[in-house]
Amino acid sequence: MATVASKSYAEPKEELISGSEAIGIACALADVDVITAYPIRPYDTVMQYVSKLKADGNFDFDFIVAESEHSQFEIVKHASAVGARTFTGSSGVGWFYAFEAITVTAGLRMPVVAMVGNRALDDPGAFGVEHNDALAVRDLGWHLYWVATAQEALDMALIAWKVAEDPRVLLPFALSCDGSFLTHSQAIVQVPSQEQVDKFLPPYKRGTLQLHPDNPITVAPQVNEDWLMEIRKQTDEAMRRTSSVIKEAYEEFREIFGRGDPSPFIEEYMCDDAEIILVGMGTLAMPTRVAVRRMREAGKKVGFLRIKFFRPFPAEEIQAVLGKAKGVAVIDRDYSYGSPSFGGVLFHELRSTLYNLDDRPMMLNFIAGLGGREVMVRDIDQMVETTQKAVDTGKIEQETTWVAVREQ
Amino acid sequence: MATLQDLPQIKGVKNIPVEEFYGSGHRTCQGCESALVMRLMIKAAGQRTIVLGSTGCMYVANTTYYSTPWVVPWMHTQLGSAGSAATGTAAGLASMMRKGKMQDEPINVIAFCGDGGGVDMGLSALSAALQHDEYNLLIVCYDNESYANTDIQVSGSSPYGVNSTFSPPGKEIRLMNKRWKKNMAPMMAVGHPNMKYVATACASYGLDFNNKVRRALTTGGPTFIHCIDPCPKGWDYDPKYSHELGMLAIETGLWIQYEIIDGELTLNGPSRAIAKGIRKRKPVEEYLMRQGRFAHFLPEDIKMFQDKIEETWEKWWIPGLIPITPGQDD
Numbered sequence: 216m217a218t219v220a221s222k223s224y225a226e227p228k229e230e231l232i233s234g235s236e237a238i239g240i241a242c243a244l245a246d247v248d249v250i251t252a253y254p255i256r257p258y259d260t261v262m263q264y265v266s267k268l269k270a271d272g273n274f275d276f277d278f279i280v281a282e283s284e285h286s287q288f289e290i291v292k293h294a295s296a297v298g299a300r301t302f303t304g305s306s307g308v309g310w311f312y313a314f315e316a317i318t319v320t321a322g323l324r325m326p327v328v329a330m331v332g333n334r335a336l337d338d339p340g341a342f343g344v345e346h347n348d349a350l351a352v353r354d355l356g357w358h359l360y361w362v363a364t365a366q367e368a369l370d371m372a373l374i375a376w377k378v379a380e381d382p383r384v385l386l387p388f389a390l391s392c393d394g395s396f397l398t399h400s401q402a403i404v405q406v407p408s409q410e411q412v413d414k415f416l417p418p419y420k421r422g423t424l425q426l427h428p429d430n431p432i433t434v435a436p437q438v439n440e441d442w443l444m445e446i447r448k449q450t451d452e453a454m455r456r457t458s459s460v461i462k463e464a465y466e467e468f469r470e471i472f473g474r475g476d477p478s479p480f481i482e483e484y485m486c487d488d489a490e491i492i493l494v495g496m497g498t499l500a501m502p503t504r505v506a507v508r509r510m511r512e513a514g515k516k517v518g519f520l521r522i523k524f525f526r527p528f529p530a531e532e533i534q535a536v537l538g539k540a541k542g543v544a545v546i547d548r549d550y551s552y553g554s555p556s557f558g559g560v561l562f563h564e565l566r567s568t569l570y571n572l573d574d575r576p577m578m579l580n581f582i583a584g585l586g587g588r589e590v591m592v593r594d595i596d597q598m599v600e601t602t603q604k605a606v607d608t609g610k611i612e613q614e615t616t617w618v619a620v621r622e623q
Numbered sequence: 624m625a626t627l628q629d630l631p632q633i634k635g636v637k638n639i640p641v642e643e644f645y646g647s648g649h650r651t652c653q654g655c656e657s658a659l660v661m662r663l664m665i666k667a668a669g670q671r672t673i674v675l676g677s678t679g680c681m682y683v684a685n686t687t688y689y690s691t692p693w694v695v696p697w698m699h700t701q702l703g704s705a706g707s708a709a710t711g712t713a714a715g716l717a718s719m720m721r722k723g724k725m726q727d728e729p730i731n732v733i734a735f736c737g738d739g740g741g742v743d744m745g746l747s748a749l750s751a752a753l754q755h756d757e758y759n760l761l762i763v764c765y766d767n768e769s770y771a772n773t774d775i776q777v778s779g780s781s782p783y784g785v786n787s788t789f790s791p792p793g794k795e796i797r798l799m800n801k802r803w804k805k806n807m808a809p810m811m812a813v814g815h816p817n818m819k820y821v822a823t824a825c826a827s828y829g830l831d832f833n834n835k836v837r838r839a840l841t842t843g844g845p846t847f848i849h850c851i852d853p854c855p856k857g858w859d860y861d862p863k864y865s866h867e868l869g870m871l872a873i874e875t876g877l878w879i880q881y882e883i884i885d886g887e888l889t890l891n892g893p894s895r896a897i898a899k900g901i902r903k904r905k906p907v908e909e910y911l912m913r914q915g916r917f918a919h920f921l922p923e924d925i926k927m928f929q930d931k932i933e934e935t936w937e938k939w940w941i942p943g944l945i946p947i948t949p950g951q952d953d
């Protein structure tokens with residue numbers, strides 16, 4: 216059961232809360248109008264939290280416990296169409312059950328914010344984290360952000376509504392949170408005051424796109440080959456525009472709340488003069504930073520690049536960092552069976568990002584931490600060692616390595 | 624819950640509002656009764672209404688980019704999502720009105736689905752929507768007894784033995800569809816005991832349907848109307864007979880017209896006259912043999928239909944829901 220932190224937001228304060236609870240608090244601070252829930256671990260702790268807020272009279276919103284994930288996402292999509300601020304979420308195969316609703320949410324340009332509590336897909340059943348659930352929507356027009364800490368979960372949720380609801384964007388936003396490592400682990404979080412949030416986050420206004428008797432529009436009529444390409448292109452343009460909207464919102468956030476990395480898209484850790492750079496997403500930043508720091512202490516020129524936004528994919532920023540390295544070790548907490556290097560999704564995206572550079576680093580892929588298996592510091596040491604060997608010899612023996620997996 | 628609109632019952636055809644909110648621009652077939660359902664539905668509901676349409680012919684044939692027939696706000700929803708669309712729309716409006724983010728006024732929310740979307744795929748979402756007493760919404764299921772938009776495929780609401788592109792009569796198997804049509808309206812009524820209004824309807828009885836829509840919208844909470852819609856393309860008959868076939872479905876006793884208001888059943892029109900013994904049921908053969916989709920039927924198939932109808936009228940007011948008990952006359 217979720218514990219409910221104290222509910223007064225008059226002053227900024229510190230709370231010991233999980234990533235799920237942090238997003239629940241963000242929902243209350245953002246005055247979300249409609250939230251839909253359906254149980255699946257691990258994301259559903261956020262719904263336990265907001266339902267208690269409602270039951271205790273601390274947060275006024277319409278809470279609908281849907282009869283499936285598909286309905287969960289359809290309901291918020293339609294609530295968003297009439298102008299309501301919305302939140303929903305899911306995990307693993309639950310997210311897949313909603314897939315049809317997920318794609319039309321982006322197709323209709325509805326700024327729904329969803330939490331994905333990353334979880335391994337069935338079968339066989341496993342509760343632990345894998346990124347394949349959220350990654351499956353990468354081509355559909357959703358923002359995809361990988362959260363690393365509970366603080367970031369709260370902060371990015373507030374930024375998510377601001378960006379998604381911006382009339383220049385109007386695209387849904389998924390906050391990917393590693394199951395257990397983030398959804399269930401508690402940390403000290405700076406909770407902002409309501410006044411700060413109100414200053415940052417304007418009300419959601421759909422304007423001439425709002426479905427209402429005063430604005431009798433027809434939404435999503437059949438278009439066929441006559442218009443579909445133009446409409447797809449509009450969504451593409453919105454996705455191109457959102458990068459600058461994200462930057463703008465992030466700058467404003469840093470100004471009002473006084474925290475945040477220099478870039479909303481990536482986090483560099485000791486990358487400046489690094490010859491080998493590890494790349495990954497989400498909570499594996501923690502053990503990776505520890506490993507990098509230790510290697511630095513031993514005199515090795517190693518760095519870590521955390522990709523925060525997977526969509527839009529920050530290609531230019533990544534090129535600027537990885538273009539200087541000799542070797543890049545990509546850690547994928549996912550898989551893409553039959554892909555060019557039989558590797559992970561992130562790896563292939565990064566290799567495609569770097570392809571047109573004059574000076575390309577050597578690239579190796581490490582599949583690690585599937586199903587919630589912990590990625591250890593010694594695993595990361597091994598990845599760097601393998602990459603160093605490729606750099607030294609100028610030869611990649613094996614593009615993709617499954618890390619810490621039993622030999623059969 | 625926002626208050627409800629004042630939509631009085633319409634007394635006589637001369638008093639039906641002249642305003643149309645479903646105009647030109649749609650591309651439905653000649654003789655399409657489902658298009659008539661749309662027109663009568665929104666005529667009764669009026670301008671302060673939001674309509675959600677799930678995938679089906681009333682989406683694809685009805686609503687083309689740049690030539691929408693809808694004068695009221697209209698939005699597409701997915702095939703199995705009529706229930707969720709209605710719930711989401713009503714919830715969004717209710718939340719914003721309660722919090723003062725939108726002017727508080729009664730806005731009708733109507734979602735429609737075909738038999739494929741409602742009786743098959745969308746059944747669970749529809750059922751969930753009908754549990755939400757706090758929202759005012761109406762779901763209209765326009766039942767043309769097949770997936771009529773995708774080339775006439777059999778659905779869970781298609782008649783037994785029917786010829787469809789997924790149940791063609793063959794040399795080995797004469798009747799491919801062995802499923803008896805689901806009892807949709809009784810299933811909704813019995814499964815959702817707090818729901819205050821369930822009805823069956825047919826566009827052949829337009830005023831009756833107008834008034835059922837108004838009764839649903841003024842009752843409040845979630846409500847449901849199931850319409851039987853003759854479909855010239857799917858049922859294979861001359862389009863000029865649509866109206867007549869709708870009447871025959873009821874006059875033969877195959878389709879029963881009724882309302883269940885707060886758990887109280889009332890039969891309407893010819894169904895009521897049949898129940899009271901004022902009218903005799905016509906033989907079902909008159910209905911079946913007017914349609915190409917039953918052209919492969921043998922006398923034994925017709926007899927099977929007739930027997931089923933006899934059983935219905937002897938044992939049940941509403942099949943599986945309300946048994947006939949001595950002394951009950953309507």
